[in-house]
Amino acid sequence: MLAASRQALPPVRLLCLAIAATGAAPLANAAFIEDSSASLTATNIYLNRDFRQFEGQNKREEWGQGFRLDLQSGFTEGTVGFGVDAMGLLGIKLDSGRGRTGTDLLPVHDDGRSADEFSRLGLTGKVKISATELRYGSHVPELPVVKASDSRLLPQVFEGGLLTSSELEGLTFTGGRLDKVIDRASTNSEEMVLNAKNRRFTSGVEADHLDLAGVDYKFAPGFTGRYYFADLDDIYRQHFFGLLSSHKVGAGTLSSDVRYIVSRDSGAANAGKVDNQAFNAMVSYGLGSHKFGLGFQDMSGDTGFAYIDGSDPFLVNFVQINDFANADERSWQARYDYNFASIGVPGLTFMTRYIRGDDARVAGTDDRGGEWERDIEFKYVVQTGPLKDLYVRVRNASFRSDFARDADENRVIVGYTLPIW
Known part of the structure; x- marks a missing residue:
């Protein structure tokens, strides 16, 4: 990995460039200014992962501070509106050490040491006609066929163009092409790579771009149907079918999230065969302060599930450490949530x-x-x-496997978003 200091912008310069970007449109367009917004999000993360073994690196432990400045303009007046958004990202090392790196909180230099700080600037131009908007630049997508990982100091960022349209009531269309990615602990814009966890596929296989298109349609009260198609150039094609529902049942609420994903190899890239059908579903029932959930995930076909490296696979059993997405794997989940507000501890x-x-x-x-x-x-x-809305999260996970490395993990996360205007 390239050293972050060779690519990073100084924090002050990054901030100035982001602010200047949002003022690039003519000030005479009142909506461009009046509808603008700005916020600063601070995220502090301590992560400790112990692999419970003595072969190779047996522990990863780092602590860092992340800042994300989001500046969003309104649109210029007229039938066709123009705008620009800016995203300034800065990560700072608070504690690390050679032999403890690899948490994905911080970039790692060639000498095995983590970077003291790293930063990025993302600019996005946007055009809007009626209820249709085209955005070109930096994106943090949350779509069934590409979901950027946002569980470290800085989010994974994709570059390219995305179009969303809500011209028809209850229906939203999304489509576009993404051609580069900047991973969570990186400053470098790179090609998208096929995830090869547990040697499911050939490592290091790159794609020139990802094409995608899909619709979300609320076809009845409490029901939303979803279909998405994605083509990771010369690697795989993927079809996603989903159904979301939520209804009152008795004194509580019954909700479900059903997903079926078909992935097939395409093109001439040496990725190895991609042949997977993934059925997964989560059914939950919320009653007062209690919520109970049951999940099921089944992999069939000749291979495990295919997705872009560094991103979050859109699977119900993708959890804190593992994804349970190996070839032929069948997995179950039992989940329980509780809100202490009912016993006098709101929040x-x-x-x-x-x-x-x-x-x-x-x-x-x-x-x-x-x-x-x-x-x-x-x-x-x-x-x-x-300090209203400041949050503290304490997370603990244990993972055991017959064929992958066991791990115990602890995370402490403190976050706060400050609206600037």
Whole structure:
């Protein structure tokens, strides 16, 4: 990995460039200014992952501070509106050390040491006609076929063009092309790479771009249907079918999220065969301060699930450490959430879940294996006063596998978003 200091912008310069970008349009367009907004998000993360073994690196432990400045303009007046957004990102090392790197909180230099700081600037031009908007530049997408990871100091950022249209009531169309990615602990714009976790596919296979298109349609009260198509150039094509529902049942609310994803290889890239059908679903019932959930995930076909490296796979059993997405793997999840407001502690919530997978095909062998993960999280959000909306999250996870490295992990996350205007 290239050293971050060779690519990073100084923090003060980054901030000035971001502010200047949002003022680039003519000031005579009142809506461009009046509809603008700005916020600063600060995220502090301590992450400790212990691999419970002595071969190779057995521990990753780092602490860092991230800042994200979001500046969003309104649109110029007229039938066709123009605008520009800016995103300034800065990560700072608070604690690390050679032999403890690799948490993805910070970039790692060639000498094995983590960078003291790293920063990026993302600019996005936008054009709007009626209820249709085209955005070209930097994106942090949350779509079934490409979901940027946002679980470290700075988010993963994709570059390219995306169009969204809501001209028809209840229906939203999304489409576009993404051609570069900047990973969470990086300053470099790079090609998209196929994830090869557990040697599912050939490592390092790159794609020139990702084409995508999809619709979300609220076809009845409490029901939303989803379909998305994606083509990761010369690697795989993917079809996503989804159904979301939420209804009152008795004194509580029953919700479900059902997903079926078909992935097939395409083109001539040497990625190895991609052949996967992933069915997964989560059903939850919320009653007062309690919420109970059951999840199921089934992988069929000749390979495991295919997705872009560094991104979050859109699977219900993708959790804190593992994704349970190996070839032939079948996994179940039991989840429980509790809100302490009912006993006089508003802002405090609790979550725990247990996921167990079995019959996973171990790549390169005839073996089958099982694995499990248990996650626990407490989160507190300050309700009043000058620190209102500041949150603290404490997360713990244990992962055990017959064929992958065991791990215990702890995270402490403190975050706050300050609206500037």
